[in-house]
Amino acid sequence: MKALIWKELREIWWLPVGLVGVLGAVTYALRVSAYWTPGIVMIYMLATVLLALYLGADAICADRLRGLEEWHYMWPVSRARWWWLRFGMNLVITLVVGAAATAMLVWLTQHYAPEEMRKITTYTLAGLLPSLVFPFTFAFFASGVTRSAARAFGVGIVIFFACSCLTLFPWYILLITMARQIGPVTPALTPSYLFLLIIVAGLAGASYCAFTTAPVLDVRARVTRTRQAARVSVVPCLAVVVAGLLIAYVLPLRAILTAKPEPQGIAKSELSPDGKQIAFSESEGAGLWLIGADGTGLRRLGKEQAEKIIWLKDSRRLAFGSVAMEETVNPGRWGRVRSHRSTNYTQWWYLDTGAEKPEPTKLFVLPRVEGDSEMLSPQGKYLWLGGEFVDTTTWQRVGKVAAPYYWPSFLTWLTDDSAILVKNNREPEDQAPKRIEVPSGEAKPLGIAGLPKPDVSFFKPWGNWMIQDRSYTVPLPKSQLQVVQRTYPVRTPDGKTVNRPYRYTTNTCQPVYVTRFRRIDGSRQFDVPGWGSFSANMSDSEQYCLLIRSPTEDYELDHDPFRNGELVFGLLDMRTGKIVRTMKVKFPYRDPSDLKWSRDEKQVALYSRETVHFLTLDGEHKVAELPKTDAYVTTEDELLGWSAAGEVIVRRGNRLVAVSPNGQTRTLLEAPTRFDKLEELAKAQEARRKAGKQP
Amino acid sequence: MMSELAIETTGLTRAFGNVLAVDHVNLQVPGGSVYGYLGRNGAGKTTTIQMLMGMLQPDIGSMRVMGFDPLREDVAMKRVVSYVPERVHMPEWMTVGHLMGFGRGVHPNWDAGYAEALRKRLELPAERKLGQLSRGMQGKAALLSALASRPRLLILDDPTMGLDALVRREFMESIVGALSDTGTTVFFSSHILEDVERVADVIGILHEGKLVVQAPLEELKGAVRRVIATFAEPTKVELPGVLQHSDGGRQQVWVVRDYDTGILQRLHDAGALSAEVEHCSLEDIFVAFVRTGKAA
Numbered sequence: 001m002k003a004l005i006w007k008e009l010r011e012i013w014w015l016p017v018g019l020v021g022v023l024g025a026v027t028y029a030l031r032v033s034a035y036w037t038p039g040i041v042m043i044y045m046l047a048t049v050l051l052a053l054y055l056g057a058d059a060i061c062a063d064r065l066r067g068l069e070e071w072h073y074m075w076p077v078s079r080a081r082w083w084w085l086r087f088g089m090n091l092v093i094t095l096v097v098g099a100a101a102t103a104m105l106v107w108l109t110q111h112y113a114p115e116e117m118r119k120i121t122t123y124t125l126a127g128l129l130p131s132l133v134f135p136f137t138f139a140f141f142a143s144g145v146t147r148s149a150a151r152a153f154g155v156g157i158v159i160f161f162a163c164s165c166l167t168l169f170p171w172y173i174l175l176i177t178m179a180r181q182i183g184p185v186t187p188a189l190t191p192s193y194l195f196l197l198i199i200v201a202g203l204a205g206a207s208y209c210a211f212t213t214a215p216v217l218d219v220r221a222r223v224t225r226t227r228q229a230a231r232v233s234v235v236p237c238l239a240v241v242v243a244g245l246l247i248a249y250v251l252p253l254r255a256i257l258t259a260k261p262e263p264q265g266i267a268k269s270e271l272s273p274d275g276k277q278i279a280f281s282e283s284e285g286a287g288l289w290l291i292g293a294d295g296t297g298l299r300r301l302g303k304e305q306a307e308k309i310i311w312l313k314d315s316r317r318l319a320f321g322s323v324a325m326e327e328t329v330n331p332g333r334w335g336r337v338r339s340h341r342s343t344n345y346t347q348w349w350y351l352d353t354g355a356e357k358p359e360p361t362k363l364f365v366l367p368r369v370e371g372d373s374e375m376l377s378p379q380g381k382y383l384w385l386g387g388e389f390v391d392t393t394t395w396q397r398v399g400k401v402a403a404p405y406y407w408p409s410f411l412t413w414l415t416d417d418s419a420i421l422v423k424n425n426r427e428p429e430d431q432a433p434k435r436i437e438v439p440s441g442e443a444k445p446l447g448i449a450g451l452p453k454p455d456v457s458f459f460k461p462w463g464n465w466m467i468q469d470r471s472y473t474v475p476l477p478k479s480q481l482q483v484v485q486r487t488y489p490v491r492t493p494d495g496k497t498v499n500r501p502y503r504y505t506t507n508t509c510q511p512v513y514v515t516r517f518r519r520i521d522g523s524r525q526f527d528v529p530g531w532g533s534f535s536a537n538m539s540d541s542e543q544y545c546l547l548i549r550s551p552t553e554d555y556e557l558d559h560d561p562f563r564n565g566e567l568v569f570g571l572l573d574m575r576t577g578k579i580v581r582t583m584k585v586k587f588p589y590r591d592p593s594d595l596k597w598s599r600d601e602k603q604v605a606l607y608s609r610e611t612v613h614f615l616t617l618d619g620e621h622k623v624a625e626l627p628k629t630d631a632y633v634t635t636e637d638e639l640l641g642w643s644a645a646g647e648v649i650v651r652r653g654n655r656l657v658a659v660s661p662n663g664q665t666r667t668l669l670e671a672p673t674r675f676d677k678l679e680e681l682a683k684a685q686e687a688r689r690k691a692g693k694q695p
Numbered sequence: 696m697m698s699e700l701a702i703e704t705t706g707l708t709r710a711f712g713n714v715l716a717v718d719h720v721n722l723q724v725p726g727g728s729v730y731g732y733l734g735r736n737g738a739g740k741t742t743t744i745q746m747l748m749g750m751l752q753p754d755i756g757s758m759r760v761m762g763f764d765p766l767r768e769d770v771a772m773k774r775v776v777s778y779v780p781e782r783v784h785m786p787e788w789m790t791v792g793h794l795m796g797f798g799r800g801v802h803p804n805w806d807a808g809y810a811e812a813l814r815k816r817l818e819l820p821a822e823r824k825l826g827q828l829s830r831g832m833q834g835k836a837a838l839l840s841a842l843a844s845r846p847r848l849l850i851l852d853d854p855t856m857g858l859d860a861l862v863r864r865e866f867m868e869s870i871v872g873a874l875s876d877t878g879t880t881v882f883f884s885s886h887i888l889e890d891v892e893r894v895a896d897v898i899g900i901l902h903e904g905k906l907v908v909q910a911p912l913e914e915l916k917g918a919v920r921r922v923i924a925t926f927a928e929p930t931k932v933e934l935p936g937v938l939q940h941s942d943g944g945r946q947q948v949w950v951v952r953d954y955d956t957g958i959l960q961r962l963h964d965a966g967a968l969s970a971e972v973e974h975c976s977l978e979d980i981f982v983a984f985v986r987t988g989k990a991a
Contacts, residue, residue, distance in 0.1 A: 003800025010788065067784035073750055074780070074840065075801045076773035 001085075004077065008089045012055070016097045019051055027104045044101045051097055052132045055090040056139025059083075091136055098132045266671055268306055269651045272315035275599070275644040277353065278656060278668075279318055281306040288320060288360070289678060290353055291656065293643035295668035296689070298682040301351055302360040308346070312392055313380035316354040319392075321346040321374070321385075324365045344368050348385065350395055363395055377417040382438055384413070384420060389439045399439030414520070415464055421446065421520075465538060465574075468516045470527070473509040482506045517545075517577065526577030531570065537604070538574070539597040544617070545572040546595070546604055551584065569615060583619050594639035596648065603661060605648040607639035612648055614661045624663040626652055700759075701726045701848050701880040702747060707756035709742055716742040718904035719756070724882055724897065731895030731912075732884040733981055739904040740884035741781055744852045747882075748778050761848050774804055777841035781852040783833060787826025791819045791836055795843070802844045810843035817869055834866060842874070849874070851883035855890055863887070867894060892977040900984050907984045912977070919980045920954035923947075924967040932965045934958055938983035950975060950983040 026043065060083065063069045072082060269280035271293065279301065281288045287303040306320035324345035346368050349360040369386030376383055382398070383390040389399040412421050420436050434443045484506060487499040513532045518525040534549035547570040567587040570579045587608065594607040603616040614622045640649040647658040649668070656668040671678065702724035709717045717739045724730045734740045745751040747758060749765035749772070758765060763772035789797070791814065799805045814821065817835040819828075825836060834854060841849060851870070855863040867890050874881060885891050891898070892912070899909040908915065919938070929944045935958070939950040951958060954972070962970045975983070 003797050006800070007786070007797060011786065067782075068786065070750075070780040071783060071785050071837075073748065074773075074778050074783075074837075075798075076770050076803070077801060078770045 004082075004085050005089065008085060012090070012093065015051070015055070016093045019047060019097055020100045023047060023101050023104055027108050044105045048094070048098045048101045048132055049135050052094045052136040053139045055094055056136040056141075057143045059086045059090050059140050060143040087140060090140070091133065094132050094136050266651055266654060266656065268309055269640060269656065270309040270311055270318075271640040271643065271649050272311045272318075273313060274315040275642055275649075276315065278640065278649060279306075279309050279311070279320070279353070280651070280656070281309070281320075288351075291669055293647070293649060293658070293668070294645065295656075295658070295666070296685060298669065298678065298685050300679070300682065301353060301358050302349070304347075304349060304360055308374055310374055310376055310383060312376065317350060317352050317392075319348060319350045319363070319383060319385075319390075320360075321348050321366075323347070346386075348390075361395075363390075364397065375413065375420075377413045377438075378415045379417045381417045389441065391439075399441045401436055401441040401443070464519055464521070464542060466518055466520055467536070468518065470514045470516055471511060472514070473511050475509050481508060517572075517574070528572065528577070528579065534570075536572075537595045537597070539601040541601055542574050543601060544597075545574055546570070546597075546615075547572055547579070548595075571617065581617070581619055583615065583621065585613070585615070585621050587613070596639055596641050598642050598646070598661075599644075605639060605642065605659075605661075607637070607650060612639065612650060612659045614648075622661065622663055624659045624665060626650060626657060626659070627655070627665055627667060699726050700724060701728075702730075702758070702760050702882060704743075704747075704758040705756055707743065707746060707753050707758055709739075709746060709751060709753050715904050717746070717753075720901070720904075720906045721909075722758075722899060722906065723909065724880065726880050727878050728896040729881045729894050730883070730897045730899065731891035732882060732899050732901065733886065733888065733891060734884070734901035735886060735985065738901045740886075740901055741852055743901070744778075744850055744882075744884060747850060748773075748776075774802070774844075775847045776850060777844060777846035777848070778850045779834075779837045779841045779852065779854055781854075783837040785825045785833065785836065787824060789825050790822055791825065791828075791839075792821040794825065794836060794840055795821075798840050798843055804844040804846075806843055806845055809845065810839060813839050813842055831866065835869065838866070838870065845877070846879060848880045848882065851881065853884050853886065855885065855887060863890065870894070888976075888978045888981055898977070900981060902985050907987075908980075915980060916974060916977070918954060919950065919952045919975050919983065921973040921975050921979065922949045922951060922954075922958060922962070922970065923973070924949075924962045924970045926965075926967055930965055930967075932962060932967075934961060938987050950979065 023044065063072060073079075266280050269278055271278050276293050277297075278291050278293060279288060280291070288301040288306045288309075289298065290301050291298045304320070304322045306322055308321040310319045312318060323342045324347040326343050344367065345365045347365050348363040350363055351358050351360045366385055366388060373386035374384065376392075380392060383392055387401045388397050389401075390396070391398045413419075414421065417438060419438055422434050422436060433446045435446050436443050482505060483503055485501060485503050487501050489497050490500050491497050512529065514527045514529045515531055515534075516525060516527050528547075531547055531549060534547045536545050536547050538545040549568050549570075551566050551568050566584055569583040569585060571581040571583075572578070573580045596605050598604065603614055606613040606615065610626050612624045612626065614620075614624070637650070637652045640651055643649050643658065645658075647660045647666075650657045650659060654671040658666045658668055660666075700723055702722055704720055704722040707717055707720040707722070708715070720739075720743060722743070732740055732743070742751065746753050747760055747765060749769040752766060760772055761775050763769075763776075765772055785794070795807070795810050795814065798810065799807050817839055819832065819836055819839060825833060828836060838854070841851075849870075854870075855866055870881070881894075883891075883895075895912055897910070898912050898915055900907050910918070922934070923946065924932070925946050927945070929942075930947075932947070934949055934951060936952045936954075937949050938952055939948075941948045959970050959972070
């Protein structure tokens with residue numbers, strides 16, 4: 001056996017070593033560009049999958065191509081042994097290279113990639129290694145039944161990717177999905193897994209033809225049902241099936257048993273207007289929960305799964321929406337069968353959190369709407385729920401917007417709750433801003449004093465204010481003009497060519513960017529020149545507005561976390577219309593995903609991936625690192641707002657975190673994997689409260 | 696030393712599509728003999744050997760090689776049977792030394808000392824890669840790997856094909872030299888009759904898939920004779936067992952099998968003025984059998 005292994009290794013050692021070397025070089029070269037981690041992940045995955053396909057396809061065909069079949073047959077070694085040895089050796093090499101690629105990729109992401117990419121790659125790579133077995137096996141079987149390695153390679157690719165397409169996702173996701181299935185849903189019940197079994201059964205048939213004794217020279221003999229053929233063909237088939245089952249069941253089970261399960265993130269959370277309570281839910285369907293902004297008072301508000309949460313002004317009542325389910329009852333063979341499926345509608349509820357035993361009250365079902373679909377009016381009289389106005393005192397629907405406005409954007413309420421303003425809607429020919437009367441839902445032209453209708457080029461939901469970009473050019477002073485003198489050839493009537501001089505001036509004008517800030521009621525307006533394209537966020541008292549722009553307008557440059565990305569912040573005093581302070585701050589990402597003014601309006605908090613930045617009116621800048629989380633972190637993580645205690649509440653993965661402006665962080669809640677454990681947590685908190693201890 | 700049969704087939708038949716490559720062949724190779732398996736190109740020699748080595752499955756018929764069924768007991772069979780294919784391709788990266796090391800690790804009967812002696816006798820450089828060897832040297836390397844396990848049966852599929860006369864002679868001599876007094880049965884196919892005649896004890900002639908003759912060489916040479924008769928005028932004479940007949944008018948030539956003196960009597964009775972009887976070479980015998988295509 002040692003001699004056989006030695007021979008096989010001598011023949012293919014260069015391939016894995018070469019590939020690992022190339023990937024190592026790629027890793028080293030790409031380490032500074034790790035922002036593009038998805039592309040890099042694809043490089044590694046494709047390289048390893050193609051290697052698996054190549055090794056499988058070449059395993060048997062190589063002998064035919066090089067005429068070595070008969071030489072192999074000179075030795076007293078059975079064909080099945082040769083083939084199993086090849087299968088095992090090449091599979092081991094595939095997995096070793098896959099492991100090396102995984103290790104390099106993990107190293108790359110651990111050292112250079114942003115945290116959410118680390119999460120993505122770690123979870124993706126968890127399934128990469130075992131998934132290599134599939135392309136390798138497909139190609140190996142194809143190699144056994146065809147006479148060309150190229151054909152076997154092609155067959156392997158086609159089968160592998162066809163399977164991936166038919167199951168709607170790659171194999172590794174299938175395996176990860178299986179690994180995550182803890183609880184009542186067993187892998188055997190998933191359609192994908194059934195499809196996997198069908199594929200394995202098909203492969204078993206193919207391998208029956210491939211693994212017959214006689215032999216490679218004799219295609220017909222492969223399908224002859226001799227006893228020996230059955231022995232060496234069925235056994236490998238069964239082994240492949242068992243291996244597939246082991247991969248599908250045992251590997252995930254081991255992963256589940258030995259590894260820390262991936263916690264689910266908190267799906268939705270909202271801080272109450274007074275900053276004292278947080279309502280939240282998560283995707284496992286454990287209902288709606290409430291916790292104090294100080295981390296105490298955890299309790300369940302209801303069993304309904306909230307997708308959307310809207311606090312009312314009193315910080316006591318809230319409305320929430322859950323996915324409306326449709327129930328169907330069908331006569332089954334052994335009795336009626338009830339089934340539930342989700343719909344494209346939202347079931348709305350309301351709840352009084354201050355009640356002794358809060359009980360959600362079902363309101364109505366509305367179509368699910370994209371865009372700015374829910375918003376409480378400034379005075380708190382109405383809720384805008386994707387096209388309908390709901391009176392918050394009676395919880396009755398009092399008006400409805402005409403259909404074209406179901407998909408609005410740049411939506412804002414007027415401060416007196418009399419109307420909402422929308423910029424875009426579903427109909428492309430009707431992009432002009434509109435004013436929608438409340439509660440009638442009638443759409444009218446904007447009708448803002450002193451504002452010509454077509455003049456609105458930019459429009460933002462700041463309640464009382466709007467901005468307009470006004471770019472124009474101005475002539476340069478004569479001192480800055482450049483005069484250029486040239487000559488041009490002219491043919492004279494007598495046939496000669498003479499050069500005549502001419503002069504022209506370049507750059508006679510320069511562009512000027514002016515942004516006009518204007519109160520919607522027309523009471524105030526001023527221009528801010530020279531800021532070009534920026535984003536802005538105004539404090540509630542309309543005293544300050546923070547303008548943010550890129551220093552270079554170069555997206556790639558500003559977006560690269562390894563090139564000292566910077567942002568320029570400008571503090572605009574709304575009373576004077578002047579920029580009172582400009583700050584250039586190192587900021588790894590171009591735009592902060594969330595920005596909140598503090599309650600005293602003396603500072604702002606900006607959330608950016610793994611950090612919270614604090615900027616004071618005095619120009620002081622502090623950064624707080626958020627605690628690491630095992631949960632799948634996405635850009636949905638958000639800054640909920642400032643609590644009554646002057647901390648910033650951040651939802652991060654499976655945690656609610658309070659961050660104080662001095663940089664200290666405190667985890668208010670770390671949601672466990674299964675939300676039913678929150679019950680235990682809540683009971684423990686309650687017990688401690690009764691015992692007079694603080695958690 | 697003739698003993699029990701090393702190879703025995705019964706009705707061995709194999710077709711490729713509509714072409715009947717081997718047609719009901721009944722081989723009987725005595726143990727300890729050197730069996731020359733003759734046939735033109737495409738006669739079915741290689742197909743027969745591949746079936747004997749278990750690489751092809753016969754459509755009809757059975758076979759035993761050193762007492763083993765090649766299809767079901769191929770590994771056990773190959774421990775005592777060595778095989779050198781028609782045109783052997785070997786891993787080019789291997790040196791002769793590697794090849795010997797590989798054989799030692801794979802073959803349970805490998806005799807390392809004998810292998811080294813063979814290497815020296817065959818003048819194979821140990822450090823040279825197989826891919827760098829000439830074709831004749833590659834054949835010798837294959838022969839080394841076949842002989843070093845001291846097989847009880849050696850099957851060679853046209854081992855001298857494509858070699859020049861000098862190399863061919865060296866190769867055949869090395870086989871004979873290596874196997875002298877070892878009692879190893881040798882079954883080799885060839886279409887070069889000179890080689891076969893030099894070393895073979897038993898001859899089998901295959902023609903269009905059929906075994907037309909199978910007999911010890913000396914016996915065959917004794918039985919097949921060329922008869923030349925001269926008549927006064929063109930005469931038509933019927934003789935028994937005629938394999939080949941050329942009618943030259945007054946002089947006629949027959950190649951007959953199972954010759955006996957009764958043939959001369961017949962010619963005399965038919966009015967032959969003179970009659971001569973000559974021994975045939977193996978080539979004459981082969982041509983005669985192949986042209987008639989009759990089974991012996």
